[in-house]
Amino acid sequence: MKLSPTMQKYIVHWGEMGTRWGVNRTVAQIHALLFLVNHPMTADDIMETLNVARSNVSNSLKELQSWGLVKVQHELGDRRDHFVALQDVWEIFRVITEERKKRELDPTLTVLRECAIEAETDFEIEAATRKKMDEVLEFLEVLMYGYDDFKKLPPSTVIKLLKMGSKLGQLASLFGKDDT
Amino acid sequence: MKLSPTMQKYIVHWGEMGTRWGVNRTVAQIHALLFLVNHPMTADDIMETLNVARSNVSNSLKELQSWGLVKVQHELGDRRDHFVALQDVWEIFRVITEERKKRELDPTLTVLRECAIEAETDFEIEAATRKKMDEVLEFLEVLMYGYDDFKKLPPSTVIKLLKMGSKLGQLASLFGKDDT
């Protein structure tokens, strides 16, 4: 499949963006391609379109499937796998956030909790340091539990909340005890 | 300076985390060190403590300063630079978010806007694809403007909002027109 210059630019940039956030370039590019395109593609289609090795496509697709961003489809009278990407932007965002949380933030939280506990009995550590460790932990926990709450809301509600923006802040500071 | 095992674990993990998010390991480690420690450190102190080359420390510190996460201090009768890290967790978070937004999200937004405009006149691109490009753009814009609003609020208010969590959602769906 031949890409229009605009789509090419889009996909290349998306790949670039990926690398800056620790995502493999090819993975990001394939994701962008499958997102933009309006029909399922085979691994060979992708390979031709992006000019990457077959094996690279295969591994990247596996990665994307493990993230839940891409699914396999079959077409009548064709035994090849056809791949389609999740098409809803908010859903994509939700999936990526959720997955990174699970893969990176959760393990981090575990380690930080261990450290906080060890620090309690480690008299080499100054009280001020211990306090800071606790603060980081508290920060991440508030953030994650907050996130867990918000992710349940429908996108339209989240959009409303985002657009209310700082008005919400005024509201919050009216009542609501600060139980930090 | 000798590190207690707990601090070592903390710092190593922080470095590990950094790499997963596109931050240089040493940069992340030095940041963690300076954050945890309760006094300014010289480049040589850091070098000894973390066992990395002097040049590496120098470059990493420059990087951290460019992010606004570390500042130089001078002590009476000592011409060496002493480095201190920002100590407030919420402020650190704000600075990092802001900086990454500036360095990565803003340029992305520019490219995506260019693409969206080019796509309008590019008849190789299907209508559905164009629509998806617009949706991504819209999504990022809502997110960024929302963020711009919330970052002005004091942390205590944000904490309150986060803790209200999904209750806010119920509120938002009561009134508030959905002007998407």
Added chain:
DNA sequence: CCTTTGTTTCTGTCTTTACAGAAATTAAAT
């Protein structure tokens, strides 16, 4: 059961990034 088609795993190469050590630069103190 053998052939064809499709997919994955393996192996080696290339590219990028991280880093150490040396050289060069800057700046303070005498």
Added chain:
DNA sequence: ATTTAATTTCTGTAAAGACAGAAACAAAGG
């Protein structure tokens, strides 16, 4: 101005990651 201390920039090496091509594997059809 010269010496000394401090810091940065430069250069080469090492490690990690990305990727292509080949080989191996799996499965469907005849």
